[in-house]
Amino acid sequence: MTKKSEFETEAIRQQIPRSGFSEHSSAMYVTSSFVFDDAEDMRASFAEEKEKNIYSRFSNPNNTEFVDKIVAMEGAESGYAFASGMAAIFSTFGALLSSGDHILSARSVFGSTHALFTKFFPKWGIETSYFNINEAESLESLIRPSTKIIYAETPTNPGLEIIDLEFLGKISKKHGILLVIDNCFATPYLQQPIKFGADLVVHSATKLIDGQGRVLGGVTVGRADLIREIYLFSRNTGPSLSPFNSWILSKSLETLSVRVDRHCENALALAEFLEDHEKVSKVRYPFLKSHPQYDIAVKQMKKGGNIVAFEVTGGLQGGQDFINRIRMCSLSANLGDTRTIVTHPATSTHSKLSIEERNTVGITDGLIRVSTGLENISDIVEDLSQALNY
Numbered sequence: 001m002t003k004k005s006e007f008e009t010e011a012i013r014q015q016i017p018r019s020g021f022s023e024h025s026s027a028m029y030v031t032s033s034f035v036f037d038d039a040e041d042m043r044a045s046f047a048e049e050k051e052k053n054i055y056s057r058f059s060n061p062n063n064t065e066f067v068d069k070i071v072a073m074e075g076a077e078s079g080y081a082f083a084s085g086m087a088a089i090f091s092t093f094g095a096l097l098s099s100g101d102h103i104l105s106a107r108s109v110f111g112s113t114h115a116l117f118t119k120f121f122p123k124w125g126i127e128t129s130y131f132n133i134n135e136a137e138s139l140e141s142l143i144r145p146s147t148k149i150i151y152a153e154t155p156t157n158p159g160l161e162i163i164d165l166e167f168l169g170k171i172s173k174k175h176g177i178l179l180v181i182d183n184c185f186a187t188p189y190l191q192q193p194i195k196f197g198a199d200l201v202v203h204s205a206t207k208l209i210d211g212q213g214r215v216l217g218g219v220t221v222g223r224a225d226l227i228r229e230i231y232l233f234s235r236n237t238g239p240s241l242s243p244f245n246s247w248i249l250s251k252s253l254e255t256l257s258v259r260v261d262r263h264c265e266n267a268l269a270l271a272e273f274l275e276d277h278e279k280v281s282k283v284r285y286p287f288l289k290s291h292p293q294y295d296i297a298v299k300q301m302k303k304g305g306n307i308v309a310f311e312v313t314g315g316l317q318g319g320q321d322f323i324n325r326i327r328m329c330s331l332s333a334n335l336g337d338t339r340t341i342v343t344h345p346a347t348s349t350h351s352k353l354s355i356e357e358r359n360t361v362g363i364t365d366g367l368i369r370v371s372t373g374l375e376n377i378s379d380i381v382e383d384l385s386q387a388l389n390y
């Protein structure tokens, strides 16, 4: 479905048809299968001569509503919803790649995505090599005849580096390579990679799209011909999103813009507070003027997002001591919740990387990642402030 109204309106008014009960808010269709009217309906549905739900592994009205909203919000042609962000990422690669193909990925990607590249894809003859985010100019020299996909996340986790989407879009077009962007940290509200030339956008809907720490979900949107391949792969391999989770996520999208506005407002205020704090040696936030890629961030993002990264003194021990002094904020591995979450990447989300690997992507021992929530900013600042004042 193409974009008809403004972003916020699509997020609310893009709705499946009402049932006979005339419900205002969309109904939930918790059904594994759908019935046919007669033999001809059965034949025509399977022949795809009509758009009809057959079985919820293939499609379901609630999935359709959720996907149609993301499609409109990202400016995409089509999409498919998955049980998690990783299911979306795995199925996207699985559908489009063959043995012998090569992925050129940004070095800093989500941990499980990195595990796909290093531990699983080699089993199927798919190779991955990496470009450094700050050396995007050397990207072209890394392209091989077998390079099928250029892959990146921006902002990165947890270093919050910004990669130039316009540049990646141009390079991928010039070489006829697919550009796939994980847009999880920005959400379609803050950044729309398709505008800059991405062919596909993947999301973990578990994060800011749900935004309330309730359900897992994922989605891939983009070019219709590619989504068709992803759909055929997925309807046979079974990573589809449950109707209940689709319903939750579709509701969540109705408030995405107002939630993300407040998340960003709180995160910027927090980043500014930390930047002036004597116990903090470095603060990373895309919309701080001190950010090394600030110019790119403001070019491609509406606001800076909800993640703030900073460095406490005292190395690994300093990081753990800070975590132990936190009172209100949650210690959790998730992000993009209403509740502010504080993590110590070196001993948690990124502990599987070697020290060298961590250093090349800017994860130092004292690095703290904050997923700024929707509590009153004064309470967030107070908690972090008391944890810094030792």
Ligand SMILES: *Cc1c(COP(=O)(O)O)cnc(C)c1O
Pocket (backbone or CB within 6 Å): 084, 085, 086, 087, 110, 153, 157, 182, 184, 185, 203, 204, 205, 206, 207, 216, 217, 218
């Ligand atoms: C969380 C996350 C994923 C994986 O999503 P799940 O829903 O946990 O499977 C992928 N990419 C990024 C950037 C993430 O933050």
